[in-house]
Structures are given as structure tokens and as C-alpha cells.
């Protein structure tokens with residue numbers, strides 16, 4: 001009889017004799033990062049405090065992240081490194097801008113004919129032997145999958161990373177109905193064991209130092225808390241998770257692209273974990289957001305060339321797996337999920353956010369995100385893309401998020417599908433102010449500013465008074481615990497002369 005190892009040689013134990021060897025040693029996955037840290041580790045800053053639908057105080061959580069100097073430095077450097085790698089890859093492709101335009105055009109074409117392509121995808125997937133379901137919202141998605149699992153008597157589910165399932169609160173729901181969900185992506189598994197959401201859509205645990213991971217693993221899988229060697233930690237995790245994978249009743253994946261003309265879908269990973277989730281158990285369920293559709297297989301090449309380069313600065317993901325139908329003797333289900341997407345599609349200013357291919361490039365380049373960590377947003381999606389998606393789920397709760405941006409436009413410049421991200425962030429600010437979804441203090445400040453700016457004489461008098469006041473005010477008036485502005489900034493010295501008075505003196509009356 002064949003053993004699981006014979007059926008799945010990729011699952012062999014890390015200390016087996018079949019490992020990839022060079023000069024008698026196992027290959028290192030992260031050269032130079034394997035020496036255990038000796039100094040006392042800095043505690044990991046936690047994310048935003050979430051209280052129901054009360055507005056998330058992103059600035060407060062960001063300030064705590066910035067105060068954790070080691071975390072802030074590591075996070076900033078790691079993400080900037082990804083941005084630089086992305087730039088190097090981009091410069092290696094002469095037709096990069098044409099690819100971006102083409103990707104944007106394909107997405108816009110598809111989104112404006114989404115009903116037609118979804119029906120084509122459904123029909124072709126069904127003819128491939130796949131069961132296709134539709135979920136209007138997160139609750140229906142969770143119920144549907146619970147129903148499929150119950151029909152099969154499944155009690156455990158291995159799953160690869162999927163932001164859609166995060167959006168649907170899938171894991172907490174499954175826990176409430178007694179189904180054990182095991183994440184197979186390493187970063188996502190770290191976050192699951194630490195009871196945290198992913199902080200980045202591509203690298204979920206990027207905000208953690210390896211000492212943080214050592215602490216989590218020590219508590220949850222019994223590793224040595226003093227050992228933060230990355231090989232030790234990764235292999236301990238493999239040892240702990242592999243038996244769970246082998247005996248799981250069902251497997252689940254997300255989807256990067258669903259092809260209407262073939263009824264197939266594609267999942268891109270670097271760890272091969274989606275292939276484990278899809279192929280080890282006989283039952284495979286895939287959650288697919290309806291915006292993931294592309295019309296034809298030939299369009300896939302455009303997105304595959306852009307995705308990994310934009311995300312991690314690598315030419316391609318290690319695994320680009322195509323799923324066409326159930327494996328022999330198995331069963332495959334697809335759940336096509338709306339959860340607010342068709343409503344967003346009807347909003348003129350924000351519908352193009354549905355073009356997003358979840359590469360994370362806008363996060364890697366954003367100066368606010370890099371220094372505040374993804375968990376400070378208190379939402380499924382963080383960084384620039386989060387600022388324009390999250391308020392579509394709950395305007396009050398995420399009303400502060402569109403203000404967590406410098407509007408420098410770097411996100412828009414790197415976006416592989418040319419979403420005008422910074423313009424949409426700006427548009428959200430206007431919408432939220434018009435709908436009175438901003439804090440009372442901010443509204444009062446804006447009212448005063450509006451009054452001043454609409455009266456030139458009053459504005460000039462206020463500027464002159466502020467210059468005098470700034471020169472003579474005691475420091476504690478600006479730099480105190482109550483004034484968030486003064487916490488990380490120095491007030492510039494007021495100029496001796498304002499531009500207006502200079503202009504009057506030197507160019508007065510001239511055009």
C-alpha cells in the first residue's frame with residue numbers, strides 16, 4: 001500500500017534524506033537571517049482598537065507602531081526593498097507601460113460586461129464538472145460553505161491565503177460551527193496562531209520581527225522561545241502543520257484570475273500551499289470574488305507578467321496553478337461572491353477600484369503604510385487600496401482611513417492596473433465630509449478654516465497673528481500630550497515676511 005509520503009513526496013519531513021541539498025547541507029531559504037537574536041526583543045505593537053462600528057483611530061495605532069522603533073524600521077525597510085525590487089523588474093520590461101494600459105483596459109472591459117462574463121464562466125465551469133454557487137454577501141458565503149462541508153461530514157479544512165475569506169469573517173464563522181480551519185500559507189498561519197488578521201495582502205506577517213514569531217510558536221507549537229532562527233521556526237511549523245494537512249477533510253483556495261472562456265481559475269502562490277489545499281483532500285472549495293473574471297486565457301499572460309513583479313519584485317510566482325475541474329474521484333465547488341461589489345460597480349467615482357489584482361504594490365510604496373503597519377487600519381484591507389475599499393463596507397467605521405494618506409500619488413504610479421488610487425482617496429474625503437461621517441472636531445476645524453479662507457482680510461490677519469504667536473508661544477502649547485500634530489513634527493520658524501506682503505511690496509499692482 002502506498003504511504004502518504006509516496007503519494008505526496010513534497011510533504012516529506014524537513015530532516016528527511018530527500019531534502020534539497022548542496023554540499024551535504026540543506027539549502028537556506030533566507031540567507032543571512034538565521035542567527036538567533038541575542039538582545040531582549042522589543043514587544044510587538046498591536047493593531048487598532050476595534051469597537052463595533054465606532055470609527056477606527058488609525059492615528060493612535062500608528063503612533064504606537066512608530067514608537068516601537070525596531071518594528072517600524074524593519075517594516076519600512078522590508079517594504080521599501082520590495083518597492084525597489086519592483087522598480088528593477090519594471091525597468092527590465094520595455095513594454096511595461098503598455099502592459100499596464102492593457103491590463104487596465106481588459107479589466108474595465110470585463111467589469112462593464114460583468115454579468116455576461118460571469119454567466120459564461122459559470123456555464124463553462126459547470127461543463128468542466130464544477131459545482132458553481134452564488135453568494136450575495138459574506139453571511140451567505142459562509143453558510144454555503146458550511147453546508148457543503150456538512151454534506152460531506154467534514155470537520156477540518158485546510159486553506160490557502162484568501163483576502164476574500166478574511167473579508168467574509170470566514171475563520172471565526174467556521175470556529176463557531178465547530179469546523180477546524182488550518183491556514184497553509186506560512187505568514188497566514190503565523191497570524192492565525194497569533195489571533196491577528198493579516199497586516200498585508202501579500203505578506204501577511206510582514207510587521208513581525210522573527211522574535212515575535214519565536215514567541216508565538218513557543219506558545220502555540222512548543223518551540224524554544226529563545227530560538228528565533230528562521231530555519232528552525234519554519235521547519236517546526238512544517239512539522240506541526242503537515243499532519244493536519246494530510247488528514248484534513250476538505251481543502252479551500254482563493255483565486256487570482258477566473259477565465260470566462262474556459263471556466264477555469266488560477267491561483268498564484270510562492271509556497272505551493274494552494275496546491276496542497278486543493279489536491280490533498282478530495283473536496284476542493286474555491287472562493288472567488290466576482291471581479292476576478294477575465295474574458296480569455298490569452299489575457300492571463302498580461303496579468304501574470306504584472307502581478308509578481310509588482311508584488312514582490314520577482315519575475316513570476318513560484319506556482320501559477322490552473323484548476324480546471326475536480327480531480328479523479330474528487331469534488332470541486334466554486335462560490336462566486338458579490339459582498340458589495342456590484343453596488344460599488346455602480347458608483348462612478350469608485351467602480352475602478354474593482355480592477356485591483358491585490359498585488360500590494362501601493363502598500364509597499366506608501367509612506368504612511370510603511371511606517372504605521374497594516375494592523376493600524378483596523379480593517380481587512382490596509383494601505384492605499386484599503387482606504388478606498390474599506391469605506392464601501394462601513395462608512396462610519398472607516399471614516400478616518402481616507403485621511404491616512406499624504407496624497408503623494410506614488411500608489412497610483414505603481415498600480416499595475418492603473419487605478420487612480422490617490423484621486424479616489426481624495427474623493428472619499430469629500431464624500432465623507434458631505435455625509436458628516438468625519439469626527440466632530442475635524443468638522444469644526446474645517447468650518448473655521450472655510451470661514452477664514454473665504455474672507456481674504458480675515459485670513460491675512462489670522463496669518464499675521466499666527467506668525468507673531470508662533471514666535472512667542474511657550475513650547476508646551478504646541479508640544480503637549482493633547483496635540484497629536486506636535487508629537488512628530490517641529491513647527492517651522494515663521495518667515496519675517498509673508499508671501500502676500502512681499503508680493504505687495506515688490507510686485508504690487510503688476511500682473
Ligand code: SF4
Nearest residue numbers: 356357359360362415
Ligand atoms: S490598488 Fe493597484 S497597486 Fe494596490 S493592490 Fe490593487 S492592483 Fe496592486
